[in-house]
Amino acid sequence: MAKKKKYSDRELLFDLDFDEINSSLDTVVNPVKVNHQLKIAKKQKEVLSKNQQTFNKLIKKIEMFEVKIEQTKKLAIELTAAYSKDILPTEKKLGTAYFELALLLDRYVQSLKMTKKQDIDFQEVMVGICDNALSYIEPNEQQELLYDKYSKVSYKDNLENEKLDMFEQFREYMEDEMGVDVGDIDFDMTNEDEARKYAEKLKEQFEKKKIEEAEKEQNKKKSKKQLEEEQNQKLEEELSKKSLRSIYISLAKMLHPDTETDELLIIEKTELMKKVTVAYDQKDLATLLKLEMEWVHRTSENLQKLTDDTLKLYNKVLSEQVDELQQEIFHIKMNPAYVNIFQWLDYSPKYAHASLKEQKEELLHELKNIKKKEKEFQKQPIQKSVLIKYVKETLEFGEDDDVFGRMLYESSFF
Helix, strand or coil, X not given: CCCCCCCCHHHHCCXXXXXXXXXXXXXXXXXXXXXXXXXXXXCCCCCCCHHHHHHHHHHHHHHHHHHHHHHHHHHHHHHHHHHHHHXXXXXXXXXXXXXXXXXXXXXXXXXXXXXXXXXXXXXXXXXXXXXXXXXCCCCCHHHHHHHHHHCCCCHHHHHHHHHHHHHHHHHHHHHHHHCCCCCCCCCCCCCHHHHHHHHHHHHHHHHHHHHHHHHHHHHCCCCHHHHHHHHHHHHHHHHHHHHHHHHHHHHHHHHCHHHCCCHHHHHHHHHHHHHHHHHHHCCCHHHHHHHHHHHHHCCCHHHHCCCHHXXXXXXXXXXXXXXXXXXXXXXXXXXXXXXXXXXXXXXXXXXXXXXXXXXXXXHHHHHHHHHHHHHHHHHCCCCHHHHHHHHHHHHHHCCCCCHHHHHHHHCCCC
């Protein structure tokens, strides 16, 4: 039986924003660079307030995550290219080698008289070898027939069973974690267009459920305290919008290209205004404050003059921005394009590339051992005792142990 793959949550989720994420990863965008550090500095013998300290911590987190996002995008692109160049071709060779070994064993066993127990053990070894091959490549017609010859369940039936297992895991996750009834699946999940349509259908259902829950929450009788908290939250949101807008307006007055006659300055300010507009649309307070400090106040002293109430509002917006940046990093890692290399995206580029190189070396070592076994079987007719011992030790130690070379060395052939 083919190896049963355990599907993780990331493989079961249909992320509906992958097109948008993929387009954003085509090029690595350079972050806005300014000359001043966005930080509230304390004067001598002065202690920063709690909100000032929180402001500095949030700004530091945002800057760290912005760097991390660019590094992650760059590393993901590099590792994907390296994986395609070094790992995939080696895996294809290794899968083919496993099937070649299985075909050799299949031919040799035809001339041997095996007991029922020996035949069962040999069958298990053959399925194991074919499973190893299938973990790297899709079988051709001859290879599929070989697998079906020794496996109790055909290759196609195994694929169908794995698809059903995948869907059941997906169903369980969606129902338990998301509260969405996915219903019955009546399409090929490997078909990208059909899967996308199905994902859109699930999104509609999920959005509908969110609306229903929101309406249900609104219809609940709320306490006086809850009503006051909701009102305060609305006021905070309105004030946050006004604060962002005031910064945006001051920057627009300073950076609008229509105020310039010099062609170079017009080009520079046009690009800056694009950044200002994007930052405002995305509620990117950190970038707006940096640009304001760079172009309007020309100094960080203005940050020290912010009132505690204003800082409280800023900190709320900055905290939301931190959460959004963390989500962006998560979505980059969960992009299906990076399914083969996502496990290395949390590490340094040096370690990640070294790990990929180590994986290639391990595959090459495994390939060398399989090729060695093939050559030994091709040298001469194999005695039944050697084959039986090889089967026994393969079942005991696994295919990675180089038992066959040792068996031949200990046999009467040498």
